[in-house]
Amino acid sequence: MDSNAYYSGKARKGAITEVGIHTGLCQAARMLRKNLRFYCLTLTALTCLVLLSPARFTSLAQAKARRVLVISVDGLDHRYLRDADKLGLRIPHLRRLLREGEWADGVAGVFPTITWPSHTTMITGVTPHEHGILGNRRPKEEGGDYYWSADLLKVKTLWHAAREAGRKTAAITWPVTVTDQIDFNLPEYFQRRNGGAMDLPSIAAKATTGLVEKIARAYPSFPQEWMDDRTRTLATLYLLQYEKPDLILLHLVDLDAEAHHNGPFTREANALVERTDELLGDILKAVPPDMVVALVSDHGFERSDKVVDVNAALARSGISGKATLTPGLLTTREASVAEWLRQPANAAAYGIGREVPKDELARLAPHLADALAAFEPAEHHLFGAGKDGQLFSAPAEIGVHGLWPLRKDYRATFILWGRGIAARRTPEISMLALAPRLAALLGLPFQPGARR
Ligand SMILES: [Zn+2]
DSSP states (O other): OOHHHHHHHHHHHHHHHHHHHHHHHHHHHHHHHHHHHHHHHHHHHHHHHHHHSHHHHHHHHHHHOOEEEEEEETTOOHHHHHTHHHHTOOOHHHHHHHHHSEEESOEEOOSSOSHHHHHHHHHHSSOHHHHSOOSSBOOGGGTSOBOOBGGGOOBOOHHHHHHHTTOOEEEESOSSOBSSOSSEEEOSOOSOEETTEEEHHHHHHHSOTTHHHHHHHHOTTSOOSEEOHHHHHHHHHHIIIIIOOSEEEEEEOHHHHHHHHHOTTSHHHHHHHHHHHHHHHHHHHHOOTTEEEEEEOSOOOEEOOEEEOHHHHHHHTTOOOOOEEETTEEEEOOHHHHHHHTOHHHHHHHTEEEEOOHHHHHHHOGGGTTOSEEEEEOTTEEEOOOGGGOSEEOOSOSEEOOOOTTSTTOOBOEEEESTTOOOEEEOOEEGGGHHHHHHHHHTOOOOTTOBO
16 A cells, blocks of 8 residues: 555545544533533632632631731830930840831821820821820810820720721730730730739739639749839840730830939940840740731930929010920910010020921820910920929939920831831831821731720
């Protein structure tokens, strides 16, 4: 058989056969396509059903959600970190966070820059005027006690949002948390103080039932009379190891007390920053990989040398008008006083600092926006009434805060650290930005200012 015959014969036969095969293949392909279409449609429908189900929504949100440990170091002025080399600070764990985490070039606080309003702003994202915690203590007409109870909060906090989402919450010495709505709670509450330490019996009386005993079983050196930063750290280690909350709010207090007594950036205050770093080292060893650490502070700090009675100075200069004095800011409604304050010679003689622009005043202290003029004291000065009509007097404390939020270099701290957080230095941020950022990390819907 020649190749042609073979070819032609085969070809004919083959042609029939090939047609048959082709037909068969086409039928098979059509069936497969039909089946594939069926399978695809079925798969799509099933996927849609699964995706649209509430359970799936929850699990998607949880897949993105992180756990968050907020460590607030009370009074950790941004300069301790920015100028760590100049201050000679031995703070390897803080330096690790700065190197590996996201570090803001300072946090502009809220007015007043004091502890309880600022801590509440950090977890609500709104100003003290909006969240209702106007000072550490309530106004005199309300009795003047601390804002202990969480019932005094006008708006939702991060821990409210976490709880609503079914997440576990914990707080250690966090202000305005006397409540049973936090799963593991050692609230900031005390009858007695010893520097930054608070008496444990008072705390235990308001704490989550049984929590003090559980921590004491795990850490026998916990239940000493005074709860200080060491035992606050033990409580945190207990929570990380045994209870595994989704959100922990930890407030370390000892640096603030030391800086009030000795002044910030002194040998004593620097030593306390180094001690805090040791405790941070203990905590970082226990932080699980799915947890982000937010290291924050509530306000900056400044050494105070003199209190100036500006009203006494005005009287001596023959000006009849007056100024309203708070330690960190004076305001006036009188044109003659504003004019006197703007004289460079008066400013130099009486410790008058920067005039706060009207728009800044309206933004940070809307209740003072109708003042004709507002001034900060000069560096290391405070405003206040003098003793026996004296122009200048000694301050009650060497270290102070409560100053104007945008005072030069007077900033709080913000570092984020953990898996998925890129190492970078960011520009200065507002304290109002913290709560939404932390809520996003937790995977929580959060609207700053939402009423409770
Ligand atoms: Zn503070």
